[in-house]
Structures are given as C-alpha cells and as structure tokens.
Amino acid sequence: MSNAKIAFIGGGNMATSLIAGLVADGYAAQDIRVSEPNPERRNALQARYGVHAFAESAKALAGADTIVLCVKPQIARQVCTAIAAEIPGETPLVVSIMAGVPEQAIQDWLGRPLPIVRAMPNTPSMVQTGAIGLHASPEVDAEGRNRAETILRAAGLVRWVADEDKIDAVTAISGSGPAYFFLFMEALEEAGIALGLDAETARLLTIQTALGAAKMAMESDAPPSRLREQVTSPGGTTERALGVFADADLRALVAGATAAARDRAKALSKTLSEDQ
Ligand SMILES: NC(=O)C1=CN([C@@H]2O[C@H](COP(=O)(O)OP(=O)(O)OC[C@H]3O[C@@H](n4cnc5c(N)ncnc54)[C@H](O)[C@@H]3O)[C@@H](O)[C@H]2O)C=CC1
Numbered sequence: 001m002s003n004a005k006i007a008f009i010g011g012g013n014m015a016t017s018l019i020a021g022l023v024a025d026g027y028a029a030q031d032i033r034v035s036e037p038n039p040e041r042r043n044a045l046q047a048r049y050g051v052h053a054f055a056e057s058a059k060a061l062a063g064a065d066t067i068v069l070c071v072k073p074q075i076a077r078q079v080c081t082a083i084a085a086e087i088p089g090e091t092p093l094v095v096s097i098m099a100g101v102p103e104q105a106i107q108d109w110l111g112r113p114l115p116i117v118r119a120m121p122n123t124p125s126m127v128q129t130g131a132i133g134l135h136a137s138p139e140v141d142a143e144g145r146n147r148a149e150t151i152l153r154a155a156g157l158v159r160w161v162a163d164e165d166k167i168d169a170v171t172a173i174s175g176s177g178p179a180y181f182f183l184f185m186e187a188l189e190e191a192g193i194a195l196g197l198d199a200e201t202a203r204l205l206t207i208q209t210a211l212g213a214a215k216m217a218m219e220s221d222a223p224p225s226r227l228r229e230q231v232t233s234p235g236g237t238t239e240r241a242l243g244v245f246a247d248a249d250l251r252a253l254v255a256g257a258t259a260a261a262r263d264r265a266k267a268l269s270k271t272l273s274e275d276q
C-alpha cells in the first residue's frame, strides 16, 4: 500500500470513518496524523486506531504529503486560512470532504493553487459501505488521483465525475440518499405494524429486505427493473402495491426531491464560497 503521509484536519465522525477504513485495510497508523481540538476525540482516535492526534494543526501537517479537510463547511474558510502557512512547501494533495465548498474557494483560502480532490461521501462510510463521488481539480495528476482513491475507497465505492458541478448531483443522489432509504424503511416498518406485525418483526423484516434488495442489485447483472419484474407475479400482490406507487407518481416525486436537493447544494456552495 502507498505510504502517503496523511494529515486529517478535523477528527470527527467522517474522519473517523475514513481512518477506521484505512487502518482496517492495513494502512500504517504511524503515517496518519490528525488535528482535532477536542481532547476526548483525540484520545479515542489514538486509543482505537493508533494514529497520532494533535491539538495543533502544525504538528499534524509537518511532513504531510496529503491533507484531508474534514471540518464543518461553516468553518472551512477560517480553518483553511489558519493552516495555509503551515502546509509543507512541496505541493501536497488536498482532499476535501466538506459539503458544498468549491475547489476554487479552498485554493483561494490556502493562498496557492494546490491540487484539490473534492469528495462527497455519505454516512454509510461509517460502516465502510459508503458511496463516494470524487472530482479532481486540473492540478491533480494521476498519482494524486490514485492517492485520493486509496483514502476514499477505504470507506466504500468511489466514482469520479468529470465536472465539479456534478458533485451537486452526487450530493442529491448518494450524499443525501441514505435519508431517502431510511425514510422508506420507516414507512414500511410503520405499515407492517399497521398490518398487525409486532414492532421488532416489522423492523427486522424491513431492514433485511432493504439489505437483500441492495445485495441482489449489486451482485446481479440484471438492472433493478428486471429484478422488480421477477418479484411481480401477474395479477399478484406486488402488482397491486406497485400500482398504488404509480398512481402517486413515485418517479416524479423522486425526480422532484433530488432536483430540490441538487438546487440546495448549488445554493449552499455559492453561499459558502462568497459570504463567509
Ligand atoms: N454527514 C454527512 O452525511 C456528510 C458529511 N460530509 C462532510 O464531512 C465533514 C465533517 O462532517 P462530520 O465528520 O459529520 O462532522 P463532525 O462535527 O463530527 O467533525 C468535525 C470535527 O472538526 C473538529 N474541528 C473543529 N474546529 C477545528 C479546527 N480548527 N481544526 C481541526 N478540527 C476542528 C471538531 O472538533 C469535530 O471533531 C463536513 O464538512 C461535512 O460537510 C460530507 C458528506 C456527507
């Protein structure tokens, strides 16, 4: 495995997910440093993963060739301008998982056109089953792409997009996507209870069905539409249920919801890059 020296700026939930995945994949813990103001989080990271965690960003950044920005978007500007002078002299790769923060803004705040990979992970990264969209700024070379991919692949499946604005589409589909599936699970579980199942049975049947459907869709050569047809006997129960979804125009609802999420991502990016 590559021996990039990685500095995580921010050691919260998402950073912890990435670090957990890297260490589980055999990445050397001594090559990972973290800057994190919260002493409990620092202690937990050191104890669980054997990485070095520091209160001072300069100590995490010393000797780093890869910097992973994992703080909240609202403090992106403040943190980037604070660490700008501490970044090692070579041109390290910067990977940002901060939602809605444009690559150009990061380069401006860091004071030089460093190669930036922007990543949009999602919360299943916490169980190494994330879906992660990546975009590289023009300064990123093939080796930088590989390095970014190594870090993010530890958290799940990665897909590159060619244009930075497509990260807003990734946000709408997989970034926010877990919430859509959780909502559907909540509704199915509630429906199961309304139909007379006990709560635990309704929950477990719902979750296992979601897991099984996702596993089949991932492992099968057939598209989800074919898998759906395989469940749907002519004149049977599924056909009736799908008819109710069709009457409510579920596809139009999903298209509208994801367009709303995409538009919000675009608006937040504008705010984050301009108004801080
Ligand atoms: N939760 C989600 O579904 C997704 C989150 N993200 C992005 O991931 C990033 C991190 O999110 P979480 O891990 O959920 O947040 P979090 O709040 O768990 O982690 C942020 C960490 O940054 C630390 N911090 C604050 N000031 C700092 C400073 N000056 N220097 C270093 N560290 C500092 C905080 O103590 C905290 O531990 C955000 O930018 C978010 O947009 C991206 C995609 C999806």
Ligand SMILES: O=C(O)[C@@H]1CCC=N1
Pocket (backbone or CB within 6 Å): 099, 171, 175, 176
């Ligand atoms: O809801 C949000 O704005 C963030 C971005 C993707 C997931 N959570």
